[in-house]
Each structure stands twice: as structure tokens, then as C-alpha cells.
Amino acid sequence: MTVSSGVLGHAGARRRVLVITGDPIAPAMAGPGIRACELARVLSATMDVRVASLASVEPVDFPFEIVVAHRTKLIRHVDWADVLVVQGFVLALNPWLAKTNKVIVADLYDPMHFEHLEDARSLELRAATREVDQTLAALTGQLRRADFFICASEKQRDMWLGHLAAVGRINPFTYAADDTLRNLIDVVPFGISDEKMSPTAHGIKGVIDGISANDKVVLWGGGVYNWFDPLTLIRAMAKIATKRNRDTTSGKREPNARLFFLGVAHPNPDVAALDMVTRARALSDELGLTGTTVFFNETWVPYAERANYLADADLGVSTHLEHLETAFSFRTRILDYLWAGLPVVSTAGDAFADIIESSGAGIVVPEREVDALSDALETLLFTKAGTVAAQASHKLSTSFLWSTVAKPLVDFCESATPAADRAVRRRAIPSRFVAPSWLAGKIRGARAAWQQGGVTGIARRFSGK
Known part of the structure; x- marks a missing residue:
């Protein structure tokens, strides 16, 4: 499998962004498909954009190309792009994406592991644990690999920062690049159409039996x-x-x-x-x-x-x-x-x-x-x-409005900058604690104080008396 690098190498200055969703793109869509298309709509104002569905595509009216891309068909579209925007289980179902040099944005607006805790209530605990573990593994894979993350609220961002810290993504490299970490994860909530609502017919009143125009x-x-x-x-x-x-x-x-x-x-x-x-x-x-x-x-x-x-x-x-x-x-x-x-x-x-x-x-x-x-x-x-x-x-x-809330994503895609820790992110997080030099010195001092005077010796050492 050969995929081009994530470095902008095509003619022209416009970024190429591929938004990948696991949901169908069709006239009737659920939240993930809607979000993929509306974010793509905003991005398409200044960039070349495609939306790829891993499920299915039916005719819909959006100002960008929409394709269905199963397995190997996805390679051609990934090769075309500078930036990939993924959501849900896209990365877990296509692990080869993580091995490319493409700049990847992970959309974490849906804390799937919490939803699956609710969905799995009816299952036996071991079966429920397996299901939630699989979801957690999919999310962790995104958190280890992606260059930028978006989520739906500041409260979500706090939660995802904790997860990012746990997998080693909050480190001297990312912190030196931006000590607010906004260039690593920012808030892009679900949005509202910039167009004024324009109904063309009644959908409920006087149409549904039992609901009158007066109700x-x-x-x-x-x-x-x-x-x-x-x-x-x-x-x-x-x-x-x-x-x-x-x-x-x-x-x-x-x-x-x-x-x-x-x-x-x-x-x-x-x-x-x-x-x-x-x-x-x-x-x-x-x-x-x-x-x-x-x-x-x-x-x-x-x-x-x-x-x-x-x-x-x-x-x-x-x-x-x-x-x-x-x-x-x-x-x-x-x-x-x-x-x-x-x-x-x-x-x-x-x-x-x-x-x-x-x-x-x-x-x-x-x-x-x-x-x-x-x-x-x-x-x-x-x-x-x-x-x-x-x-x-x-x-x-x-x-x-979508044009307002999507600004952090637009700004990132225009720069398409790999994460500051990309070169070192595959390093192993130590499984055994090794005390850093400053702490090791304190531990040696405490041990010596204990040997010389027990609790009193430790108290004297750290009180400065």
C-alpha cells in the first residue's frame, strides 16, 4: 500500500481536505453524517474538499464531491488529500491511515465510550466490558496518532485533555509549541445552518392525523x-x-x-x-x-x-x-x-x-x-x-452558526501543521516508574534522615531546622 506524504506538493495553494465518516451520506442523515457535510461545507469556501463515506452515498446537494470509499478505494482519495478529518471508528477500521504521513484531525465531538456504557447496560458485565473496551481502544488509537483534535464543548475538552495526558500526548514538545494546547485540541461544537430557515410545506400540523393547525x-x-x-x-x-x-x-x-x-x-x-x-x-x-x-x-x-x-x-x-x-x-x-x-x-x-x-x-x-x-x-x-x-x-x-463554530478547524486545515510531537509520539510510555533526578535526590535524603533520626529526622530535614 503506497500513499503519498502529507506535505503539500500539488500545484496551487488551496489545501485538499478529505472528511471521512462511517455513516451513510443521504437525504436522511444522522448526526455524524450531518456534521461531516456541514464542516466540509465551511471548509470548501477556501479549500478543496471531498467527503468519503465508508457506508453508502445517495444523491444530496452539497458544494463538494461526495464519494463512497470502501477499503482500497479509500487509498486514492487519501493520496489526493493534504489533511484527513476522521470521526468515530474510521481510524480503527482503517489502521493503515495511522501509518501514513498525512496530517490527521480527529473529531471527538461524540464521547462514544460513555454512550456505549449506556447501550451495554442490558449485557452481561463481561460482554459489556468487551464492547466498551473496543470503543476505548478506537478512541485511544485516534488520541495517539492525530495531529489535531476537535470536540463539542469546553467540558469535553477538559475530559479529552486528561485522556491525551494519559497516552503521553501532553509532553514537552506539545507544551512548548503552545502552553494552552489549543493548537492540539480545540472546541468546534455542532452548528446551525447559516441560511435562514425556509419551510416549503407543512410537516406536522394538518398533515399528521390527529394534529390540527390549532394544536x-x-x-x-x-x-x-x-x-x-x-x-x-x-x-x-x-x-x-x-x-x-x-x-x-x-x-x-x-x-x-x-x-x-x-x-x-x-x-x-x-x-x-x-x-x-x-x-x-x-x-x-x-x-x-x-x-x-x-x-x-x-x-x-x-x-x-x-x-x-x-x-x-x-x-x-x-x-x-x-x-x-x-x-x-x-x-x-x-x-x-x-x-x-x-x-x-x-x-x-x-x-x-x-x-x-x-x-x-x-x-x-x-x-x-x-x-x-x-x-x-x-x-x-x-x-x-x-x-x-x-x-x-x-x-x-x-x-x-457553522461558519462561526468551525473556525478552529478552518484555521488548522489552512496551516496543515503536523503535531509538535509527531517525531517522538511512537515512543513507549514507561510501564515502570523511574524517579527523575530531582525526586531521586529527595528520596535519598529522606532515606538518610530516617536512618539517622526516624520521623523526627525527616521532619527536621524538610522543615529546614
Whole structure:
């Protein structure tokens, strides 16, 4: 296998960037595919960009070349590029990439090992450990090899800095190059389209049987993964429905709240059916809400059509449980809510909860609290507080435009500089502790003081008396 060096050697000054994702690129895409394409869109303004999917490609409208590249077909595209941007298991599935001299950016926006801790809860502990270990090995491989890293938040960055330190990447070489380490790892959160939302048709109101143009729609704008909590939300919707029905005394039909799950069938066929989807359906059926108050969209909405659904929503919701995955997550669905200028109700505990609360873009509630959640939903759906929160949501959206948040990645790719420790990064991290000279001297001194005077001798030596 022969791949050219990572040194810019082609005619012209424009960098060549290859963004590689393991997800399908298609009209209906999940987060990894969306992120790959939107980052590529920003990079393509000043660089030559290709997106390569290791899965499949269907026709989509983006201003750059998109290719499907299985195994050896990937070599030609890697050979073309100066910089590789990888995510997920790309490097683990193609270990030969790590042996090239290409400048590699690892996108760590998704702490996969924490997600897999949640996914593996139903497994026997040894099987769960094997699954999480494989994920951790894939992440560690990226952390050892890549020249630059991006993640979704400052809290994530702190976590990844710890991991980088553990594998020897925070060392005299990288520290001398930049003592803030921003040239090693920086924050590039998920973003919002720079284009104004322009719906072309109704997606929910008057289209879905049981949801009228007069109803208030609560939108669950993404997948129902195992680390989310749709169950408390469904119970809160049941409480609201009971109250609204009881309070309606006139013959006039009053607006009611309807919960719409935007997609329960994942667009990536390699993603297995999730237990939480089954549990959410079962609870909704048990409470008699399915098709009247709670609605499940059985398909995944095409990325280009999501505006039609967002425009029909009155509120965006994200409920989850407080655990490790939550603490380091970055709920990308909330960005679509901001793009649409929707008020947001979210569970506390993740990075976005603080942003929502401090900006006034919505209400944050404790986990598993049905009463608090139903009160928050009613407040934003049926009072003027919803209008105020919607205005704050729209204002907040300008901080997350893709063209803004991607700047650290753009800056790095334009320079395409190998990491400062590239020449020494393959050195072995010592498995046995050997005291450095300054510490060895203190240890010898302490030993001598102990022999001469025991505890008193040590105390005298280190107190200077």
C-alpha cells in the first residue's frame, strides 16, 4: 500500500481536505453524517474538499464531491488529500491511515465510550466490558496518532485533555509549541445552518392525523436513544392532556398539546433497534396516548426537509437522565430548535442546560420530575413566557452558526501543521516508574534522615531546622 506524504506538493495553494465518516451520506442523515457535510461545507469556501463515506452515498446537494470509499478505494482519495478529518471508528477500521504521513484531525465531538456504557447496560458485565473496551481502544488509537483534535464543548475538552495526558500526548514538545494546547485540541461544537430557515410545506400540523393547525406541538427532534428519557415526557404529556380536557367547558375546540417524535427508525441500517424506542411506544400505548396525544414518525426526516417540521413546532424538548453520558454530551437536536427560534424545555445536567437557562431560551427541569416537566411545557406553550423564550432562542442561535463554530478547524486545515510531537509520539510510555533526578535526590535524603533520626529526622530535614 503506497500513499503519498502529507506535505503539500500539488500545484496551487488551496489545501485538499478529505472528511471521512462511517455513516451513510443521504437525504436522511444522522448526526455524524450531518456534521461531516456541514464542516466540509465551511471548509470548501477556501479549500478543496471531498467527503468519503465508508457506508453508502445517495444523491444530496452539497458544494463538494461526495464519494463512497470502501477499503482500497479509500487509498486514492487519501493520496489526493493534504489533511484527513476522521470521526468515530474510521481510524480503527482503517489502521493503515495511522501509518501514513498525512496530517490527521480527529473529531471527538461524540464521547462514544460513555454512550456505549449506556447501550451495554442490558449485557452481561463481561460482554459489556468487551464492547466498551473496543470503543476505548478506537478512541485511544485516534488520541495517539492525530495531529489535531476537535470536540463539542469546553467540558469535553477538559475530559479529552486528561485522556491525551494519559497516552503521553501532553509532553514537552506539545507544551512548548503552545502552553494552552489549543493548537492540539480545540472546541468546534455542532452548528446551525447559516441560511435562514425556509419551510416549503407543512410537516406536522394538518398533515399528521390527529394534529390540527390549532394544536400546540412539542417536538422531539431526533433519535430516541437509550440515554434519553422519553418516558417522563410521555407521562407529563398525559397529565397535560387530562388537565386540558377537564378545563374545556365550551363547545369551542381549545388548542391541546401534541408530542411528535421526529424519527424512531435510525437512517443508518447498522444501528440496531433501541430498547428505549420500544419502552416509549409501550408506555404511550398503555396510557392510551398513541395517535391522540403522542405521535411517532416511523421514518427519518430528510435533512433538507427538517425545516417543514421545525416550523410546525411550538416548542422543542430534550429530556434525559443525569449520568456520565449526559455530563459530557452536546445535544445537537437543540441547535435545530434554536435555528427555528423555538422555546426549549430541557432536563438539567448537560452542557446545553446551562446555556438555555442563562440565555432565557427556555426552562430547565430536574430529571424524572413529571410535575415540573408538565408545568414547564404548559408555561411555554400556553403563556406569554413562550414568546419571550422564543425571542431569546432566536438570539442565541447566532452564536452557533457553522461558519462561526468551525473556525478552529478552518484555521488548522489552512496551516496543515503536523503535531509538535509527531517525531517522538511512537515512543513507549514507561510501564515502570523511574524517579527523575530531582525526586531521586529527595528520596535519598529522606532515606538518610530516617536512618539517622526516624520521623523526627525527616521532619527536621524538610522543615529546614
